[in-house]
Amino acid sequence: MxxxxxxxxxxxxxxxxxxxxxxxLSVVIWAFVAVWYFPVMWMFSTSLKPTTEAVIxxxxxxxxxxxxxxxYKSIFAAKSNVNIPRALLNSTIVGLVTVAATLxxxxxxxxxxxxxxxxxxxxxxxxxVGILAFPATMxxxxxxxxxxxxxxxxxxxxxVLPVLATTFGxxxxxxxxxxxPRDLEDAAWIDGCSRTRFLVKIVVPMVxxxxxxLGLMTFLTSWNNFLWPLLVLNNPNNMTLPVALSRFNVGWAxxxxxxxxxxxxxxxTMAPTxxxxxxxxxYLMEGISIGSLGKG
Amino acid sequence: MEKxxxxxxxxxxxxxxxxxxxxxxxxxxxxxxxxxxxxxxxxNWSLLGRRVFIGFTNFVRIWTDDRFWQCVVNTSLxxxxxxxxxxxxxxxxxxxxxxxxxxxxxxxxxxxxxxxxGSIGILTTWKWIFASYPSGLANYVCVKLGLLAxxxxxxxxxxxxxxxxxxxxxxxxxxxxxLLYLGAIQRIPPEQYEAAKLDGAGPFRRFFSxxxxxMRDVLFFDIVRQVLLAFALFDQMYIFTQGGxxxxxxxxxxxxxxxxxxxxxxxxxxxxxxxxxxxxxVFGLTQLFMTxxxxxxxxx
Numbered sequence: 001m002x003x004x005x006x007x008x009x010x011x012x013x014x015x016x017x018x019x020x021x022x023x024x025l026s027v028v029i030w031a032f033v034a035v036w037y038f039p040v041m042w043m044f045s046t047s048l049k050p051t052t053e054a055v056i057x058x059x060x061x062x063x064x065x066x067x068x069x070x071x072y073k074s075i076f077a078a079k080s081n082v083n084i085p086r087a088l089l090n091s092t093i094v095g096l097v098t099v100a101a102t103l104x105x106x107x108x109x110x111x112x113x114x115x116x117x118x119x120x121x122x123x124x125x126x127x128x129v130g131i132l133a134f135p136a137t138m139x140x141x142x143x144x145x146x147x148x149x150x151x152x153x154x155x156x157x158x159x160v161l162p163v164l165a166t167t168f169g170x171x172x173x174x175x176x177x178x179x180x181p182r183d184l185e186d187a188a189w190i191d192g193c194s195r196t197r198f199l200v201k202i203v204v205p206m207v208x209x210x211x212x213x214l215g216l217m218t219f220l221t222s223w224n225n226f227l228w229p230l231l232v233l234n235n236p237n238n239m240t241l242p243v244a245l246s247r248f249n250v251g252w253a254x255x256x257x258x259x260x261x262x263x264x265x266x267x268x269t270m271a272p273t274x275x276x277x278x279x280x281x282x283y284l285m286e287g288i289s290i291g292s293l294g295k296g
Numbered sequence: 297m298e299k300x301x302x303x304x305x306x307x308x309x310x311x312x313x314x315x316x317x318x319x320x321x322x323x324x325x326x327x328x329x330x331x332x333x334x335x336x337x338x339x340n341w342s343l344l345g346r347r348v349f350i351g352f353t354n355f356v357r358i359w360t361d362d363r364f365w366q367c368v369v370n371t372s373l374x375x376x377x378x379x380x381x382x383x384x385x386x387x388x389x390x391x392x393x394x395x396x397x398x399x400x401x402x403x404x405x406x407x408x409x410x411x412x413x414g415s416i417g418i419l420t421t422w423k424w425i426f427a428s429y430p431s432g433l434a435n436y437v438c439v440k441l442g443l444l445a446x447x448x449x450x451x452x453x454x455x456x457x458x459x460x461x462x463x464x465x466x467x468x469x470x471x472x473x474x475l476l477y478l479g480a481i482q483r484i485p486p487e488q489y490e491a492a493k494l495d496g497a498g499p500f501r502r503f504f505s506x507x508x509x510x511m512r513d514v515l516f517f518d519i520v521r522q523v524l525l526a527f528a529l530f531d532q533m534y535i536f537t538q539g540g541x542x543x544x545x546x547x548x549x550x551x552x553x554x555x556x557x558x559x560x561x562x563x564x565x566x567x568x569x570x571x572x573x574x575x576x577x578v579f580g581l582t583q584l585f586m587t588x589x590x591x592x593x594x595x596x
Contacts, residue, residue, distance in 0.1 A: 033406035249420070269414055
């Protein structure tokens, strides 16, 4: 009896020690994360300050002395040569169209390259892989010329098309499809199922997580894309959010495009991606692991 | 040679049909550009104006341009110190996130979510933090802590401009590596650690003899990926310094941007991109072979 209580006391003490260690470690890490994430909080805090106050206040304050939504109102009402409401709409349209078009092209291609046998498949696949030796920078100048030749300069289509040609989605989807059992087709062919039906009814439901991951990553890439839209867009009405925001680089104290409205715009650009991360980080992590190295 | 059965031929044509939409885009915006790029690099080529064949002149002009070599040095140095930094910080964060701690989801948000934010919002925020005003956050904090005697213009000396750029880049992109590493760490069988614990191996010993070897493939892949990323450095300099002071923060892509799109010398810019290709060729090929290998291993 006595021995049991002694040992259970030891167990309890050990558990308490572990608990204390866990709490201490958590507090230390939490403090570090608060410092590490400070720029994001600073962005939000500045977006709630009147611009003049944000520029001159000394010491700088994290909690705004006179919080206001003026900056958000101003960027949505601005009649300057930057049109934020329009940019928000453009970014959303380009993002959603790119996602839809990527899924419609990459999923069947991934299917063909993983589960269909035909002459030339190996060659095509080899070329798809071989292109990985070329840095993305190689394609800027010629694609600019090609888009110009297609008379697509300064259009939203110019933002969608080149992205669709990337092979990331094809590889990602293929990785999942290759892993499905081989006898899946045998049963389907006997039932007289066509390839399209087989893809839509059987394969797609089985690899749905990968398709979701591809959709998420495509949307984020499109939403954040900067250099290419900067090159091909010109008219303020065609700009996406990052390009429109880069036009705010005029002077911190400018009442319409100064730091207050700029941080409001930055926060609006960031908010959807933060939300996506909070909701779906598990999917993003899996997509990164598999899309990068082909390992599950 | 055996004759293909007509039905078999039609069936194969149908298979091509699944590939066709993506293949058409791939040929138009990936394959064709490589040829266009090659042709352009031998021409004095502006978008609307004349096109004159000038042989290797573009390549020679770039080779003899001091500004080009300055960009090569700038970009290479950046890769040299930013890549190891991202990897070390990435491993530390991944190990942190693998501990038993409270509120892990929010810690993940705090350390990793930045990597999914767009460059412009992030970079303008950091530029504002490093504003030259005395009330700029970085100046205020540094003066308060006694690190600086008086407020400075961070982007007006090459050293501090590069320091800020590196700090911001690590802060911004490390999350992607953290996710990669975390995935690798979580694939390590727990028995490995239990056996090591029984043998009396301490945390450092366990890290170097179990964790690190298991992460080897992922680390190698990530190093290659990040070198390629470093050689694509543009947004930071576009927002922070525009390449200044005196070209000391100009990168290769920035040099290409100025040449091809601000001065509209597209032939010259195409030639620059071939130089970039050669510079990172070893890394590009490594990426190719690693991907080919891992794709093949799943072929079965």
